[in-house]
Amino acid sequence: MKTPGIHARLLFAAFMIISVTSFTLGCIGVKMLHGVVESQFEERFQFLARYLALNSELGILIDQRSMLARLAETLMSERDAAKVMIYNSAGERLAESFKEIPGPYVTVSALVRLKAGDEESRAFFWAPLTPDSKDTAGIIGRVEVTYSTFRIARLLRGVTLRFVGFTAGLAALFLLIFYFISLSLVSPLTGLAQTARKIGAGEYGLRMTPGGLPETREVSQAFNAMLDSLEQSWKREAAAHREMARQNLLAEMGKFSMMIAHEIKNPLGIIKSSFDILKTETSEDSRRMLMGYIEEEIQRINGLIEDFLSFAKPAKPSFQPMDVNRMLEEFLDRFQRLDSAKNIKIIRRIPKTSCLSYLDRDLWRRAIDNILKNAVEAGNGRGVIHVDAECREDAWRVEIADEGCGIPEDLLKKIFDPFVTTRVKGTGLGLAYTAQVVSAHGGTVFAKNRKEGGAVFCVEVPREPKMVDLSNGDGVRG
Ligand SMILES: Nc1ncnc2c1ncn2[C@@H]1O[C@H](COP(=O)(O)OP(=O)(O)O)[C@@H](O)[C@H]1O
Ligand SMILES: [Mg+2]
Known part of the structure; x- marks a missing residue:
């Protein structure tokens, strides 16, 4: 897998930091807003419930239900009020008023107490009316106000949505700014790499x-x-x-x-x-x-x-497809007809199967001839020459061995160099030419002495054409 670059890493880090920070801050903000708005709402309805409880004192005392119903009705004019109930201390419902508005609902209640003297403010004391409530002195009834939080929930949802949109926009803006900052940091590096690559490809003046x-x-x-x-x-x-x-x-x-x-x-x-x-x-x-x-x-x-x-x-090889095993047979037949090879026996081990390869026939005839001539000369025009050919998957290999005098050790490394000769009438160019032809075909040639006497020349050439610069000494192995 490709390792992400500096640019991607910077962007990812910035994205994570900005989104996590704004999301966390956003969540805290929205939660706080919810708390504040909900408690404000609840306080308002609790106040209304206590206010109603205060005004209901007389109605409960004299059991004036129509008056209590009017009071309840008045409170119902509040936009979010869903239901108002007034009970006496025995728990009997004295007045009730409600309207259809969607939920969810919250109920708050306030106790109705008898006012003692001038302690009017005590009426605003509120405590839930529970059976085990200890301070039950002066309690004559209870009011219950149920209100709907539907509107406030919708309002808060809208605020939350706007908040999310705003933070997302802000994060995107920060990311964009960060993108350009990191681009200005990273682009010189990518420019450097590109320039280095072009220079490597040859545009040295860049x-x-x-x-x-x-x-x-x-x-x-x-x-x-x-x-x-x-x-x-x-x-x-x-x-x-x-x-x-x-x-x-x-x-x-x-x-x-x-x-x-x-x-x-x-x-x-x-x-x-x-x-x-x-x-x-x-x-x-x-x-x-x-x-x-x-x-x-x-x-x-x-x-x-x-x-x-x-x-x-040397002529440049013109590669032609041919069966090189048959080509070698023909070279040997032709060579044996020469006067100099009259007393020579050539033992061939050349596969009868064809071996398709790409060579220049004329160049190879002279190259092989040079090795054969040397073999004849090494055996003073008599003796046996062994020719072995092998067709491999990717190369053709020929070994030409003689039973002559062999090659002096100090000469082995340089017999393929031009003008190296030990013969009175030799030019020292025969093997140099052979090495050149083999090399031009992308092959290798080397010579060694045989244990049983005489020398052997091993030639190996790829079966697919492979052009090589003729001016160097490639292809010769000492
Ligand atoms: N089959 C061989 N046996 C012994 N020596 C060889 C053989 N082939 C080549 N040489 C040595 O390598 C030298 C170089 O051979 P070559 O390049 O053909 O030049 P030349 O035949 O003109 O001397 C020869 O002079 C000979 O000493
Ligand atoms: Mg020669």
Whole structure:
């Protein structure tokens, strides 16, 4: 699950604080208002009940019921009064008046007492008329007033609703304000992340726009300063890299030129001395032999240049789908027809099933040929070559083993480097070319010596095309 960011957390915290606070305060306020309004209402009706009790004294004394009924009627004109009852001390109902209004109802009562002298105020003394009431002196009756709290409840409901609406509006307003505040805090951070991402994707010239707040402005400026210094060091590094590449190229060119010059010098020397002798030589046999030398050396120079050209300017593979097991069989058939392989026995272990892969056939023919030629040379044109092929799910693997002299240990690591040769007439470009082709197909090649004598070359190439830069030495494992 994605962890919520600072913005969401700030908003959530603000929402919780604001809503809990306003809800709690709102509840307390509404509750207090309810209490005050309800007690005011009750007090008013209690006062009315006591007032009625005071006025009913005479009516009860002389049992004047019509007068009491009028008094009750008068109180009924009160808007919320639902029922008024007047009883004498025996509990007999002397007057009653009521009207239909919706509930809920609350009943308050007051005792009717005989006034003693000037203590009129005592009549306002109120106590519930209960059978076990101790102070029963002078009690001649009781009035009961029932009132409805429907109107006040409706009023309070309206007030509560308005209050809830008001606090919700206030909370929303606070949240909105908080949203913009937290946005102004968080947006420089998201901007920073976005800029860093774009710079990572290659837009090196991009910089942060300084924010409005002093702190975020400082962060942006520090970030930009860091990018400036990074850019400068990148530029310095790129320039140093270019210079190094140029120096390497010059050194490589110098090395190759020297090697080529050296390789060509020997045959040229033979050609020149043969030619010098030829000028004065009269014997036909000697002349034929010398011309044979010259032709052979010219061929050698030609072969050297051809090898070098194919190594120095390798063709880009044009991948074609083919059954590589059959392709290998054809290469071997063709190779066996060569004069040099006349006395060689090739033992093949190539699956009869097809192995579809994407390769450049011409490049692979020369690459495999180079390994086979070396194997023949290692066995002095005789012996056995074992060729094993294996078709894996994602790769094709070939092993070419010979029973020749094997590869000297110190040479094992560098036989794939150009111009590494131990043969008098070798160029040292054969395996370098093979490594290049394998690498261009995204594969690997390595050589090792066999326990039973001879060398083995293992080639592995992915069955799906995989283009690789030809200029590096990828694909060769020592
Ligand atoms: N099958 C092999 N057995 C022994 N040594 C080998 C074998 N293949 C290659 N080498 C060694 O690797 C060197 C480089 O081979 P290569 O690049 O084909 O150049 P070249 O054949 O022109 O010498 C050879 O000179 C030889 O010493
Ligand atoms: Mg060779």
